[in-house]
Every structure is written in C-alpha cells, then in structure tokens.
Amino acid sequence: MGKTLYQKVWDAHTVGTLGDGRTQLFIGTHLIHEVTSPQAFGMIRELGLTVKYPHRTFATIDHIVPTINQDAPADPLAAEMMAALRENADDFGVTYFDLASGKQGVVHVVGPEQGITQPGSTIACGDSHTATHGAFGAIAFGIGTTNVRDVLATQTMAMESLKVRLIKVDGELKPGVYAKDVALDIIRRLGANGGIGYAYEYGGSTFKNFSMEERMTVCNMSIEGGARCGYVNPDDTTFDFLKGRPYAPGDAEWDNAVSRWRAFASDSDAHYDDIIQINAAEIEPTVTWGVSPDQGISISETIPDPAEAATEVLRNSYQEALDYMKLPGGTPIKGVPIDVAFIGSCTNGRLSDFREAARFLKGHTVAPGVQAIAVPGSQITAVQCEKEGLDKIFEEAGFEWRAAGCSMCLAMNPDKLVGDQVCASSSNRNFKGRQGSPLGRTILMSPVMVCAAAVRGVVSDAREVFEVGESDIAVA
Amino acid sequence: MALAKITSVSGTAVHVPGADIDTDRIIPARFMKCVTFDGLGEFAFYDVRFDPTSGERTDHPLNEERFNGANILLAGVNFGCGSSREHAPQSLNKYGFKSIIAESFAEIFFGNSTTLGMPCVTLTADQINHLREAVEADPATEITVDVEKLEVRSSAGHTFNCAIPDSARDALVSGRWDPIQELLDNEDKISSVGEALPYV
Numbered sequence: 260m261g262k263t264l265y266q267k268v269w270d271a272h273t274v275g276t277l278g279d280g281r282t283q284l285f286i287g288t289h290l291i292h293e294v295t296s297p298q299a300f301g302m303i304r305e306l307g308l309t310v311k312y313p314h315r316t317f318a319t320i321d322h323i324v325p326t327i328n329q330d331a332p333a334d335p336l337a338a339e340m341m342a343a344l345r346e347n348a349d350d351f352g353v354t355y356f357d358l359a360s361g362k363q364g365v366v367h368v369v370g371p372e373q374g375i376t377q378p379g380s381t382i383a384c385g386d387s388h389t390a391t392h393g394a395f396g397a398i399a400f401g402i403g404t405t406n407v408r409d410v411l412a413t414q415t416m417a418m419e420s421l422k423v424r425l426i427k428v429d430g431e432l433k434p435g436v437y438a439k440d441v442a443l444d445i446i447r448r449l450g451a452n453g454g455i456g457y458a459y460e461y462g463g464s465t466f467k468n469f470s471m472e473e474r475m476t477v478c479n480m481s482i483e484g485g486a487r488c489g490y491v492n493p494d495d496t497t498f499d500f501l502k503g504r505p506y507a508p509g510d511a512e513w514d515n516a517v518s519r520w521r522a523f524a525s526d527s528d529a530h531y532d533d534i535i536q537i538n539a540a541e542i543e544p545t546v547t548w549g550v551s552p553d554q555g556i557s558i559s560e561t562i563p564d565p566a567e568a569a570t571e572v573l574r575n576s577y578q579e580a581l582d583y584m585k586l587p588g589g590t591p592i593k594g595v596p597i598d599v600a601f602i603g604s605c606t607n608g609r610l611s612d613f614r615e616a617a618r619f620l621k622g623h624t625v626a627p628g629v630q631a632i633a634v635p636g637s638q639i640t641a642v643q644c645e646k647e648g649l650d651k652i653f654e655e656a657g658f659e660w661r662a663a664g665c666s667m668c669l670a671m672n673p674d675k676l677v678g679d680q681v682c683a684s685s686s687n688r689n690f691k692g693r694q695g696s697p698l699g700r701t702i703l704m705s706p707v708m709v710c711a712a713a714v715r716g717v718v719s720d721a722r723e724v725f726e727v728g729e730s731d732i733a734v735a
Numbered sequence: 736m737a738l739a740k741i742t743s744v745s746g747t748a749v750h751v752p753g754a755d756i757d758t759d760r761i762i763p764a765r766f767m768k769c770v771t772f773d774g775l776g777e778f779a780f781y782d783v784r785f786d787p788t789s790g791e792r793t794d795h796p797l798n799e800e801r802f803n804g805a806n807i808l809l810a811g812v813n814f815g816c817g818s819s820r821e822h823a824p825q826s827l828n829k830y831g832f833k834s835i836i837a838e839s840f841a842e843i844f845f846g847n848s849t850t851l852g853m854p855c856v857t858l859t860a861d862q863i864n865h866l867r868e869a870v871e872a873d874p875a876t877e878i879t880v881d882v883e884k885l886e887v888r889s890s891a892g893h894t895f896n897c898a899i900p901d902s903a904r905d906a907l908v909s910g911r912w913d914p915i916q917e918l919l920d921n922e923d924k925i926s927s928v929g930e931a932l933p934y935v
Binding site for chain 2: 312404
C-alpha cells in the first residue's frame with residue numbers, strides 16, 4: 260500500500276510521540292504576522308527562551324496595515340503592534356518583510372512569492388488560512404498563539420494526526436467559472452464542518468490543469484470547510500512557479516530538489532479515508548446568501564426558503580442567517596443590491612485574479628453609489644499589476660486601487676463596512692460582522708463576479724454582464 | 736512548570752444557542768488589536784451581547800442576571816469555527832468559562848482551548864438539550880464535567896457519557912495540557928530531524 264503526500268511529509272517531520280499520544284511534529288517553516296505573534300514573543304521572553312531556528316522564521320505585516328498610507332496608521336494600537344513586530348524580529352534575528360522592503364504583503368501571498376513555500380515541507384502560521392501553502396504540496400497548519408510560542412521556542416508542535424480525504428474534481432470548468440467557485444461548491448457540498456478531522460487532498464484533472472494561483476485559492480478555503488489543511492500534489496506547474504524565486508533552491512541544487520519534491524506526491528495506490536468525486540462541468544458561478552461559507556448557491560438559484568428546510572435545526576439556522584442578511588427566502592440572489600465591492604485577500608488577491616478581473620472590467624463603470632476597492636495581496640503583486648497597467652483599468656472603471664494588506668477581509672484596519680452595508684467580496688468569510696460592522700453583510704464570490712456586481716450595483720451573473728463566451732475560459 | 740491536573744470542572748452553566756458559532760462572533764476582530772491577552776474577557780460575544788446600533792444590552796443569555804457566574808458553556812455544532820485566533824478561547828476563559836460542552840468543536844479552537852487547560856467535551860444534541868432545559872428551569876443547577884470518567888453529571892439527575900479525544904483527556908488529567916516543557920525536553924531529537932531536512 261502506497262502513502263499519501265500527507266503521510267510522507269508527516270513521517271519525515273516526526274520528532275517523536277508525546278506522553279499524551281500526540282506527535283511532536285517538526286515545523287520547517289514558521290510564518291508570523293503582527294496579530295498573533297506579540298503574545299507568543301511575550302511568553303518566550305517570560306520563560307527565558309529564545310527562537311530556536313530564526314532562519315526558518317519569516318515575518319510580515321498584513322492584518323492591521325492600512326491600505327492608504329500604509330506606514331502611518333491613525334490607530335495608536337495598530338502602530339503599537341507594528342512596532343512590536345519590528346522589535347521582536349530585531350531582537351530574535353527573524354527575517355522581516357516590512358513595509359520598506361518592497362516585499363510586504365498578506366503572509367499567504369508573500370510565502371509563495373518568495374519561494375519560501377516548498378513541496379514536502381511543514382508550515383505553520385498563527386492564521387487559519389495557512390492551508391493556502393498546501394497548493395505547493397506542503398502540509399500547512401493554522402495555529403493558535405500558544406502553538407506559535409511552541410514553534411518559536413522549539414520549531415515543533417504537538418499535533419494529532421489527521422485522516423485524508425481525496426476530493427477529486429475532473430473535467431473542464433465552464434467559461435465564467437473559477438477556482439473560487441470550486442472552493443465554494445466543495446464547502447457547500449460537504450458543509451462548514453465536513454472537514455473536521457481531515458486533511459484534504461485536491462486531485463483530478465481540474466486541479467492538474469490549475470495554475471498555482473488557482474490551487475492556492477482552493478487550498479486557502481479548506482478551513483472554511485472545517486479541514487485544517489488542504490494540499491495539491493506537486494508537479495511541473497509547482498516547480499515552474501518556484502524556479503528562480505529568492506528562497507527557492509538555486510541552479511546547482513535545483514534538479515535534486517525537484518526529484519526530492521516529486522517523490523512526496525501521493526502514490527497511485529495510496530489509501531484514502533474518504534474519496535469525493537466532483538464533475539467540474541456541473542460547477543456554476545457560486546455566491547453565498549447567509550452567514551456561513553457553506554450557505555452558498557449558484558447565481559441562478561433562489562435563496563433557500565426556511566419553510567422548506569429538511570430539519571428544524573436547518574430551518575432555524577436558515578432563518579437566523581436570513582434575518583441577519585435581511586434577505587427573503589425563496590427569492591433570487593441575482594439582483595440583491597450591493598453597497599461595496601472588494602477584490603483582494605489571501606484567497607483572491609494575486610496577479611492572476613487582477614488580470615482576469617481587469618480583462619472583463621475594462622470599458623465598464625462601477626454603478627453609482629457603489630464603493631469598489633481593489634487591494635493587491637502584496638507589494639510585489641501591486642508592482643506587477645501596475646506594470647501591466649491593471650491599476651489604470653480598475654481606476655478608470657471607478658475602483659480605488661489600494662496598497663497591499665488584508666484590508667476588508669477581516670476588519671482590523673480602516674477598511675470596514677458601515678452599518679448594514681452589503682459587500683460583494685472576493686474574500687473567504689461571510690460571518691456576522693466579519694467585515695468590520697457588527698451589522699455588515701458579506702456575499703462571497705469570485706473576483707470576476709465582484710466586478711459584475713460592482714458594474715450593475717446588484718449581485719449579477721458575470722457571464723451575462725460581460726457576455727462571457729466559450730472563448731473566455733480562464734487562461735492561467 | 737508543574738501544571739494542575741484537570742480531572743473535572745464543576746459549576747453552573749449557560750446555553751448559547753446556534754450552530755457554527757465562529758471565532759469572529761466569540762471575539763470580534765477589532766478587540767484583537769492588543770499585544771497581550773489581558774482584558775479580553777469583557778469582549779466575549781460582544782457584538783451579540785450589545786446592540787450594535789443602540790449599544791444597549793441584548794437578550795443574549797450571557798446578559799441574563801440569573802446566569803451570572805456560570806463557568807460552563809453549553810453550545811451546538813462546530814463551535815469555534817473560523818479563524819485560528821487564540822483570542823477566542825482566551826476571552827471565554829477570562830470571562831469565566833472553565834469548560835465547554837458542545838455537539839462538536841472546530842479543531843483549531845479545540846486545540847487552543849486544551850492548551851489553556853479548558854476542557855471541551857462533546858455530547859449529543861439531545862443530551863445538551865436536556866442540560867439546557869435543566870439550567871433554564873433552575874440556573875443554580877450544578878453541572879460537573881468529569882474528564883477522568885468521561886461523564887457529564889447534573890444536580891438535576893443527569894449522567895451522560897461524554898467524549899473527548901484520548902490525547903486531550905490524557906493531557907488534562909495528567910497535567911500536561913501545556914506541552915512546552917515536553918517539547919523542549921526533546922532538543923536532541925529535534926535537531927536530528929531538522930538536520931535530515933534539506934530545506935531547513
């Protein structure tokens with residue numbers, strides 16, 4: 260019986276078994292940011308410990324950084340957190356991609372961009388979207404702050420092993436359907452808690468043909484389906500992406516690295532604890548209607564009617580979601596008015612996202628009364644977009660072109676909804692209050708669908724707004 | 736660094752209704768602008784405890800005087816889903832909760848809670864409903880989460896078998912729920928694993 264990539268990586272990083280039966284797992288790459296690390300540094304200082312592998316610890320700043328005047332937060336608490344990260348990085352000799360480096364950005368965009376994220380590695384970060392890095396065939400976990408302390412001090416953490424579920428998507432996506440729709444579709448099928456206890460392996464021809472950015476978008480949202488990590492087996496697409504990046508192996512070591520990486524891929528006779536098959540052609544542009552990422556429907560469907568829910572529990576949860584969203588059950592999602600359009604985040608804030616959105620947005624104008632913002636995932640992404648003139652396309656359409664950061668995904672910086680505004684968002688969570696207003700409403704969708712909603716001022720089918728045809732299949 | 740052996744937690748309880756209670760609900764992100772966890776207790780469930788428009792207290796169970804002092808939280812499915820923020824269990828713990836009973840827990844939240852020495856055990860929806868009815872009828876109902884015997888008992892006469900992963904049970908009961916010392920003790924093995932990894 261062969262092994263999955265998950266098992267191979269786990270075995271290669273196992274230090275031993277702890278007294279309580281958990282595995283002490285070596286974490287080869289530790290990514291840190293300003294929100295979940297200061298307390299951990301405080302803990303190691305208090306215990307008289309130090310950072311064991313500073314050269315395997317990489318910091319950047321993303322959650323609290325403003326997207327206008329990045330280095331001058333008006334909020335003194337934000338300034339304090341920025342200063343704390345600077346001090347901690349300096350004191351412990353940790354590499355810090357700060358605002359002046361030109362390499363700052365959302366931590367899950369920066370790692371791959373720098374070539375730090377590599378196949379067959381273990382990665383941890385005090386952020387639940389760390390699963391993003393699994394796109395490279397890494398096993399990447401989001402962890403709490405006490406775990407961050409453990410990884411800082413020992414480069415290891417205590418972990419319970421996971422089962423592995425293969426999610427196999429085969430075939431070609433229809434025009435106007437994107438990796439984001441694949442992610443939302445999987446979560447809709449399996450539920451927000453469907454992945455508890457599992458690592459997700461994403462396979463099948465659809466993933467094989469996906470670009471690295473598309474793989475990252477799906478792996479990113481593993482946690483929204485309850486799975487602590489998700490990954491795609493490394494292949495030539497992975498290696499081509501990494502070649503030449505600052506922290507990738509150099510020419511002399513390249514061939515060895517590639518053969519080592521390739522060997523981590525799941526064996527053809529590997530055992531899976533569960534297998535799910537999905538036909539790519541059945542996936543439609545998907546949007547959420549409620550307050551959990553599994554409350555999604557295709558753009559042509561109607562919002563579920565609580566009266567028709569199969570169980571009382573479901574009926575109550577539908578009703579609660581609809582009360583919050585102020586949406587009537589049984590009516591189309593298409594046509595729901597929006598106030599804000601947001602393109603960005605660790606889910607959809609990469610060059611290919613802005614390219615694809617700009618391709619359709621060009622020549623269109625944001626509807627009156629809609630605030631539209633485009634936020635590149637990193638300073639490098641911003642420069643790449645600007646070189647291609649994408650910023651101009653967004654600005655001419657009426658979008659604000661901002662500086663890199665988490666922005667409106669999570670409300671820890673000035674980019675927030677106001678009152679009960681509705682936001683068409685390319686981010687990952689539609690929880691109550693997620694985008695900064697305790698009454699704010701989020702509708703998750705792909706960046707191209709966000710553009711369509713921005714242009715029409717209502718939730719729309721991008722295929723109609725932009726007359727997407729057979730020739731418009733996303734080219735990565 | 737001897738840790739307390741957490742074999743059981745007793746006290747009164749409060750039920751917070753709803754499935755998929757996410758960590759943004761437990762601690763809204765704006766309260767995470769801090770460099771320590773001190774003081775997070777007062778912000779637990781803030782946006783559902785206080786009306787966002789008027790600032791008035793809502794009818795959330797945590798605002799009901801009769802549940803003041805409850806140290807056991809009763810909840811539904813997938814409690815603590817979403818972000819990995821340890822601020823969520825920290826705020827509940829600092830608010831006064833010492834144990835959580837739910838139908839299921841999101842994994843990162845569960846791990847973070849165990850590391851704080853706050854047992855999270857599961858019961859069925861029916862069993863939780865019985866406990867909810869008991870505490871709502873009489874908020875003084877005492878509940879015991881017995882981690883060692885894997886039981887939840889109430890002064891209203893309930894005895895239910897509860898579940899918690901073996902490793903978490905062992906960690907709590909034997910006083911090694913914070914693993915830092917054990918991790919540090921294996922320094923030699925850590926170095927040899929690190930040396931065998933070409934990318935490290």
